[in-house]
Amino acid sequence: MPVHYKKSMQMVSKQLPQQDTLAEQLLELAIKCRAEAAEVYQSRSLSRTVFFEGNRLKQIETNEAEGTALRLWRNGCPGVAVAYGPAEPKSIVDKALALSMLNPPEFIQLGSNFHPNYSNLGEDVPIEKLMNWGQQTIDTIRTYYPDVVCNGDWECDVETTRLVNTKGLDCYYTDTTLSSYISAEWVRGEDFLSVSDGETERCILQPEKVAAQILQRLDWAKNKITAPNCHVPILFTSKASDMLWSTVQEALNGKQILERASPWANKFGQRVTSSQLTLYQDPKAGPYSCPFDDEGTPSQSVIFVENGILQHSYCDHSVAKQLQMNSTGNGFRPDLGSYPTPSLFNFLVQPGLASLQELIVDMDYGLIIDQILGKDGGISGDFSINVELGYLVKNGQVFGRVKDTMVTGNIYNALKQLVYLGGDADWNGSCYTPSLVVEGLSIISKE
Numbered sequence: 001m002p003v004h005y006k007k008s009m010q011m012v013s014k015q016l017p018q019q020d021t022l023a024e025q026l027l028e029l030a031i032k033c034r035a036e037a038a039e040v041y042q043s044r045s046l047s048r049t050v051f052f053e054g055n056r057l058k059q060i061e062t063n064e065a066e067g068t069a070l071r072l073w074r075n076g077c078p079g080v081a082v083a084y085g086p087a088e089p090k091s092i093v094d095k096a097l098a099l100s101m102l103n104p105p106e107f108i109q110l111g112s113n114f115h116p117n118y119s120n121l122g123e124d125v126p127i128e129k130l131m132n133w134g135q136q137t138i139d140t141i142r143t144y145y146p147d148v149v150c151n152g153d154w155e156c157d158v159e160t161t162r163l164v165n166t167k168g169l170d171c172y173y174t175d176t177t178l179s180s181y182i183s184a185e186w187v188r189g190e191d192f193l194s195v196s197d198g199e200t201e202r203c204i205l206q207p208e209k210v211a212a213q214i215l216q217r218l219d220w221a222k223n224k225i226t227a228p229n230c231h232v233p234i235l236f237t238s239k240a241s242d243m244l245w246s247t248v249q250e251a252l253n254g255k256q257i258l259e260r261a262s263p264w265a266n267k268f269g270q271r272v273t274s275s276q277l278t279l280y281q282d283p284k285a286g287p288y289s290c291p292f293d294d295e296g297t298p299s300q301s302v303i304f305v306e307n308g309i310l311q312h313s314y315c316d317h318s319v320a321k322q323l324q325m326n327s328t329g330n331g332f333r334p335d336l337g338s339y340p341t342p343s344l345f346n347f348l349v350q351p352g353l354a355s356l357q358e359l360i361v362d363m364d365y366g367l368i369i370d371q372i373l374g375k376d377g378g379i380s381g382d383f384s385i386n387v388e389l390g391y392l393v394k395n396g397q398v399f400g401r402v403k404d405t406m407v408t409g410n411i412y413n414a415l416k417q418l419v420y421l422g423g424d425a426d427w428n429g430s431c432y433t434p435s436l437v438v439e440g441l442s443i444i445s446k447e
Helices: 022-032 089-100 127-144 207-220 242-251 254-258 317-323 356-361 411-416
Strands: 037-053 056-074 077-084 149-165 170-188 191-201 234-236 279-281 302-306 347-349 365-373 382-394 397-402 405-410 418-421 426-428 431-433 436-438 442-445
Touching: 022 037, 022 056, 022 089, 022 149, 037 127, 056 089, 056 127, 077 089, 127 149, 127 170, 127 207, 170 207, 191 207, 191 382, 191 426, 207 397, 242 347, 242 382, 242 411, 242 431, 254 317, 365 405, 405 411, 411 418
Parallel strands: 234 365, 347 431
Antiparallel strands: 037 056, 037 149, 056 077, 149 170, 170 191, 234 436, 279 302, 279 347, 365 382, 382 397, 382 405, 405 442, 418 436, 426 431
């Protein structure tokens, strides 16, 4: 499950036209209608994407979107109304007031007297640069594998968020993110292979890096090998290891801790993983940095697991109050019409020192997993996945690609049996993780 994702609709604050005062109008009108408190969340995005299909540029798209969410309380009862695009203030307030009459009273939690000035994050790039990056990646791959067919997209997304309320909170920031995704399809007789990769960055993309990763996987896949039906060490590449961390992120969720659904609910101060692991969030790290959450709370650096010892969970205002702690700045909205709920904006695994090649050399006999099919294990940690792209290792060398293979086990147990932690950390979604080698998982091959 992914941690807090980039919303498809964001809003501009200082960059709004002078006459755009919708937020202030909504707050003023809500108070005139006898609401005790009100909050406006605005968002706007401008995305430019170039698409490649069959090794060639197919189309260029530009999309704009904006949305406004009003949350108010009258007689302590909450009401939420959402509008997309231009909106008439009175209709939004009337809808929120009508919905408040259907809800029971609740404790009002709003940030106050907070007027930060956040710098813009990332740099915009022209559409021509996206086209060049895309064509360069494809040309590099096809120089070595001319029979491969490449498809993909390169995107620049400018997003701005504003949050303002009747208690004096007014904060905003603009975030520019660059991203790429490419798949390389290789057909050899009846054998079909699809290798995919990509990256997300703030200021510049690296086509040579993505192309090199695709080429490495194509080289490894030249031979077809039968996987063993036994317990052997498994190397999850940085791309595939995100499956492990999605379960860990759920276990660290303060709401799951509060409800005792997390197996780590009573484990604070105890060892929960290998001592090699330190897991944390950093509000200034990578393309998923974030200055404040959707409640206006400044985001914070938090160490969740330090050298295998459970230290902290993450939470929003509501969960923090019930846990008798302070919010960690992790209250994010799943969508405009929803309340904030505990979510992660980035999640980092402190890397080790070994390169991916060094991890492979140290394996006498094992399996590399690079792409998977199927869901993660959820908060229970139990999982069963199909290996979409995997490779057999013998005596420190990759012998070829395995097919018709499944891996089963428990994620919590596997992280306690961590053998090696790589130094090749990279962003996969909003998770920054290296490759790692674990034991204790079962391999099932149809052959």
